[in-house]
Amino acid sequence: MKTFKNTSRILSLWLFLCFLMTETVFATGDQPDSVDIAFLERFQNAKDNDTLLIDALYDYAEYLDENGEPTRSIEQFEKAMLIARNCNDHRRLADVGNYYASVSWSLGDCQKSNLLYLEALEHAKETGDVAIIAKISMNLACNYNLMGNYQEAIDYALQALKIKEASGHLADICYHYINLSNIFRENGNIPKWEEYLNKAYMMKDVEGCANYVDISKIYNSLGSLTHERKEYQKALAYFDTVMQVSRAHNFDQGISTGLSNKASVYKDLGDIDKALELTLESEQYFGNHTYEIIYNNNWKALLYKEKGDYNEALGLVQENFDRDDIQGYSTEKIKTLELLYQLNFLLGNYDQAYIWNDSLRNNESRLRDERVREAVENLEIEYATEQKESRIELLTAENQIKTQRMRMGSGILVILLLTVGMVLYMLKLRHKQALLVQNNLQQKLLRSQMNPHFLFNALSSIQSFMYQNETKKAAGYLGNFASLTRGVLEYSTRDFISLCDELRILENYLELEVMRMGGKISYQTEVDENLDCEFIMVPPLVIQPFVENCVKHAFSGIDYPGLIVVSIRKLENRVEVMVEDNGIGLENAVGNSAEEHKSMSMSIFKERQAVLEKKLGEPVTFELLDMNSLTSGKSSGSKVVITLPVITMDTMHNLN
């Protein structure tokens, strides 16, 4: 299980690094002296402000840690913690404690590190900042993991993950996935290791979810997994990727880890010399951390053992075992014990070997305990179940929202349909009303044209021709009368008729009047040659009322032949109709005759005028002119000018 131990080291190394990465590195390019002076100045300035002072101490401690002086760094942290505790500044207690703990760990003081993490976690909970709570929990989990306390480790790690996932806070999520995956790997649970590794791998390219340290760790873990499966070339490639990423960021621990992991692959490939060479190369990138040294001693001892250089190997592991701080790294301690036992055995020191073997079994039994593994697994299952439950809850809630939305949607739809229905109904009603108005108008028009007076007078005229035995005249009159009646009946129900039809009716009517009045009057129609009278549409019987008025009133009492001229011409896009007569003129006619009918035909025209203008969107005009005023003042008749918009067959269809 070499890879586990191997990576556990990397894990802890990177654990520390993460904190370094998250904080700004102070004046890295400056000379130590000048930096110290700068910090002194800063402390001076911050003397009266606890918060500023804590921040300054923190930055200084960080700077010292960066520059390989962890012991001095710890002193600064201790000062910062004291001040922070005094003013009970939760935020800073959490931050400082977290960093302080990691540096303590790197110096091998795991007891203190754990206590500091626990304290920091309490304060972090006070701040309610999800990111820092999760981070401290995960760091604590990593500590427990290295100490061989897998149950605690997994508990804290899962808590960290739960907090992260519940808050939907995805920043740095890979840090948590990869650390949890490493705990499972240390614990020997390969499927879970792979599962969380994959999670981390999938998230690594999402913005803000992973920094280069996390990415190196992910590739390193992938390398270890393929190494575990004996796919050595693949593993070497992954580790090369680790080194590439690390080199790109001058990340020493990443480089050294990549090198030593490659070394372990070569060892399994049987190339011990290559392994040793890479190991020595990796030592160049070491920081000043206990764990690196312990791990490296064990690893080199193993290589020397393989080479048969037992004494060299024994010296290295003996050195490890003499260190106090090995207690914090249970896997390394077992490795050391194992090597001590094996090397003594190989060197023929059997009684020594027996003692080492005994203490090895003691330590191992604790770690390899199946029950621990089970408990750890159960914890994970619990977490997974909880996650599933919360997902189900989420789905239920979503479903509820969906049903609510559906209900609301259908409600809105019903309202919408009702509104649309109402609008349609109202439109229909309006249309009906408009139709009613139109029908009413049509009936009025019909009645005004086919008024009984006109009808019976016409019949009387026919009768008179008959009594006088003027058969031809009677027949002619009857024919004209029939045509006029037919025209009026047919056209008065239409919206538009052609100008030709209108003229035909007009001529029919005039013909009857001329005959009835015994040739006292005559008429002329003049149509502009440019006018396409078959294709120009006009409202039916629009000219006729004016002509009828003229016939009725213009010629009463005249002793000369009356003349009516109807002329039609085109004016741009309008049609102008003129009805002229040489009668007595408007002034004489007004008030002299039956106003009743006259006003009736006029009022119908005005009603139609309003409806037409609305329909056509253009004005329909008429003007009554007295010819008297225009000439010498002598009566010379009157004139009516009607103008209408030009309506063609096409535009007419659009109107309907």
Add this chain to the structure above:
Amino acid sequence: MIKIVIVEDEPGIRDTYKILLTQNFSNVEVVGETGKIVDAICLIKEKAPDIVLMDIELEDGNSFQLLQNLRPYHFRIIFITAYNHYAIKAIKFSAFDYIMKPVNEFEFINALSNAVNAVSCEPSSEKQVDNLLDHYSGTQKSGKIVLRTSEALYVIKVENISHCKSDNSYTTFFLTDSREILVSKGMTEYVELLEDYGFYRPHQSFLVNMNHINRIDKSDGGFVIMENGAEIPISTRRKQQFFNVLQSL
């Protein structure tokens, strides 16, 4: 010879009348004809006709206007019209003779012979003309109706009529002062006129003035008891409607 003047604006129709007159009457003579009101006054004054055939709508106005200028009347008027609802109502209220255009030969002869026979005894009276113009103008309803019998011309206030009774082509008017006037016209002539004055027809043969009803006797199918004691039967078919009208009063 009985002198006749024709006032009609269409020459052709004047010819028709002349033809009909000569064909049916041997003792009449058309002494003048015109189509204009202006000329008509002079013509009538000059010729002093016994009968005037008068179209109502003339080219230069309404012939009722010219009547004012012809007093006193020594002629009988027969109106001729194609169609004029108001005019006809007024004519009926005033008991004038009238003919509708185009003329029905039978009606024409009937009206003319009535006039010819009556020429000697009674010309159109001023009362008749006043009533005519009163009704036609419509501005102030005098509320009078002219009833003409073979021997006299009555001008009666409509409100003084209690009820009418129909008897084939005769109608009896029962007045509030107990007079009875028998007119040789069917009741249908008067129904339309009098309904405007609050008359109702509870039975085919009776027309009652609602203002002179005393009470309703519901026994025996129902009777209207008038103020003068007359009992008027109610037709079963009109019963419900009659009660509705009574209630709405």
